[in-house]
Amino acid sequence: MNKDHFCEVVSKSMLNEDTALIEFLCPEIAQNAIPGQFVNVACSNFLRRPFGVASVDKDMGTFKVGIKIIGEGTEELASMEEGEGTWVLGPLGNGFDISSDKFILVGGGTGVFPVNFLYEKLSSEGKNVKVVQGFRDKSQIIMNDPSYILTTDAGDAGLKGNCCDGLNTLSDDDIKDAVVLCVGPMPMMRAVASWADSKGLKCSVSLEQRMACGIGICLVCTCKIKAEEEGIPFEHKRCCKDGPVFDSKEVIW
Amino acid sequence: MSERLNVKVGETSLKSPLILASGTCNMGRELSEIYDLSILGGLSSKGLTIKPRAGNEGVRVAECKAGMLNSVGLQNPGVEHFIKYDLDFMKSLNTGVIVNVAGHSTEDYIDMVKTLDPHKDKIDALEINLSCPNVKEGCMSIGSDAGQVRKIVSTLRELTDLPLWIKLTPNVTSISTMALAAQEGGADAVVLINTMLGMAVDIKTRRPVLRNNTGGYSGPAIKPVAIRMVSECYQVIDIPIIGCGGISEASDVLEFMIAGAAAVEIGTASLVIPDAPVYISEELEAWCEENDTDIASLTGTLKLWE
Numbered sequence: 001m002n003k004d005h006f007c008e009v010v011s012k013s014m015l016n017e018d019t020a021l022i023e024f025l026c027p028e029i030a031q032n033a034i035p036g037q038f039v040n041v042a043c044s045n046f047l048r049r050p051f052g053v054a055s056v057d058k059d060m061g062t063f064k065v066g067i068k069i070i071g072e073g074t075e076e077l078a079s080m081e082e083g084e085g086t087w088v089l090g091p092l093g094n095g096f097d098i099s100s101d102k103f104i105l106v107g108g109g110t111g112v113f114p115v116n117f118l119y120e121k122l123s124s125e126g127k128n129v130k131v132v133q134g135f136r137d138k139s140q141i142i143m144n145d146p147s148y149i150l151t152t153d154a155g156d157a158g159l160k161g162n163c164c165d166g167l168n169t170l171s172d173d174d175i176k177d178a179v180v181l182c183v184g185p186m187p188m189m190r191a192v193a194s195w196a197d198s199k200g201l202k203c204s205v206s207l208e209q210r211m212a213c214g215i216g217i218c219l220v221c222t223c224k225i226k227a228e229e230e231g232i233p234f235e236h237k238r239c240c241k242d243g244p245v246f247d248s249k250e251v252i253w
Numbered sequence: 254m255s256e257r258l259n260v261k262v263g264e265t266s267l268k269s270p271l272i273l274a275s276g277t278c279n280m281g282r283e284l285s286e287i288y289d290l291s292i293l294g295g296l297s298s299k300g301l302t303i304k305p306r307a308g309n310e311g312v313r314v315a316e317c318k319a320g321m322l323n324s325v326g327l328q329n330p331g332v333e334h335f336i337k338y339d340l341d342f343m344k345s346l347n348t349g350v351i352v353n354v355a356g357h358s359t360e361d362y363i364d365m366v367k368t369l370d371p372h373k374d375k376i377d378a379l380e381i382n383l384s385c386p387n388v389k390e391g392c393m394s395i396g397s398d399a400g401q402v403r404k405i406v407s408t409l410r411e412l413t414d415l416p417l418w419i420k421l422t423p424n425v426t427s428i429s430t431m432a433l434a435a436q437e438g439g440a441d442a443v444v445l446i447n448t449m450l451g452m453a454v455d456i457k458t459r460r461p462v463l464r465n466n467t468g469g470y471s472g473p474a475i476k477p478v479a480i481r482m483v484s485e486c487y488q489v490i491d492i493p494i495i496g497c498g499g500i501s502e503a504s505d506v507l508e509f510m511i512a513g514a515a516a517v518e519i520g521t522a523s524l525v526i527p528d529a530p531v532y533i534s535e536e537l538e539a540w541c542e543e544n545d546t547d548i549a550s551l552t553g554t555l556k557l558w559e
Binding site for chain 1: 276277278279283284287288299307308311312313314315316317318319320321323325328472523524525526527528
């Protein structure tokens with residue numbers, strides 16, 4: 001099955017000065033992507049750029065990605081306008097296990113995009129979902145919903161503190177038997193995984209590494225995962241193919 | 254598929270000159286989900302060692318102009334695991350099975366060939382990797398010493414009847430000296446070239462981007478270097494050359510073959526466009542039809558300026 005699709009931009013908006021939300025037309029990706037999966041998008045630079053799927057519209061045959069401008073490649077992609085197109089490989093990676101009925105979602109940084117997709121999917125299925133978002137300050141807030149628990153380091157919006165401070169506002173009822181799914185910067189995911197562990201909750205995180213192929217053939221995007229075999233300190237697993245989603249207890253932080 | 258793409262590398266017949274380069278196709282599973290690999294002349298396995306290797310610490314990749322650096326460091330499951338779980342799968346792909354053999358010492362290479370030889374009915378050639386730049390011992394350090402190249406190839410020659418393709422490093426003063434040494438040792442073919450040793454610097458941190466400091470540079474940027482090396486070696490050696498380095502379109506294959514390659518390997522192109530070999534193959538067939546010629550007739554037809 002060929003996964004490389006030429007996708008046209010059908011809508012585009014700037015969420016803040018350096019982050020764009022782009023909607024591509026691609027019925028195959030819209031139909032098949034599950035939350036936590038990503039796409040690898042071609043630009044003028046040599047390698048493609050990976051982005052977590054932020055939303056799908058199966059009826060319209062479209063999907064969205066959030067693009068934060070980091071360098072030349074992301075700058076070019078974030079400047080695409082309606083009617084322009086590029087090659088998109090996907091959907092890629094394993095995605096989250098969403099078979100439970102009760103979830104706590106935690107998003108920070110560009111992790112808010114896959115968390116948005118998770119929220120859309122889980123709430124449409126009528127599942128019990130709480131969402132915690134963490135940002136540096138008010139100017140960084142994107143993909144927010146009034147129902148979310150919002151935290152900022154600066155304290156100029158929402159609760160002053162980090163995601164764990166947000167998690168600590170949840171009631172015992174909210175927490176009981178919930179599965180924690182977290183996407184964000186490594187220190188945040190590590191702290192959330194530790195919080196989940198302290199509450200006896202299962203937690204999955206989505207890891208991020210510098211990537212090339214996105215399909216598991218080059219082995220450059222590996223992350224350290226606890227080995228199944230005894231006597232081996234760790235295994236290098238491919239973030240793109242074996243992940244990006246891993247059980248937080250398997251991750252060597 | 255058109256027979257016009259059939260080639261021979263010494264005694265080894267391949268249905269196409271296109272081979273997937275080691276380290277850019279894993280063991281073929283992932284790409285076989287994207288296109289039918291039987292259109293290829295062959296697939297070269299991920300570089301294998303006697304014991305499993307975890308590879309280098311990340312960051313392992315740095316994007317460059319017209320290419321990339323990698324410092325994977327021969328991460329592989331070990332040859333026993335390969336024989337148990339991957340070799341039959343590769344054989345089932347209905348394309349040439351090339352097994353890439355790496356090591357840290359002569360003894361490692363001997364053990365590897367002895368381990369693989371009993372499975373020769375499933376293997377079309379052993380690609381002896383004397384060129385990986387990302388490990389401290391063996392590989393490139395052997396491949397950059399003509400005496401050691403000659404010695405290791407002649408030692409391995411005694412151990413197997415399987416075709417020995419020697420993959421050489423461009424990080425040497427004279428590639429033709431190394432190719433000649435491989436030929437003298439009894440090689441069936443040489444593969445030119447592995448990656449070029451390079452470095453990228455993060456301006457903000459003033460540290461190399463790669464955790465390994467250096468890495469192997471691949472991609473279209475190295476193609477002219479590879480073609481020069483193929484041409485240089487073609488003047489000097491009698492055994493076939495498999496060209497490799499920056500091939501991303503059909504015209505690149507034609508260039509390599511005119512310069513002296515009997516077949517070619519496609520590497521980094523697969524990391525950017527996974528099914529690039531499909532388009533390259535179709536274009537090569539069309540070119541052969543248009544020019545009413547077989548692809549093999551191109552090899553070494555370069556007319557150097559006097």
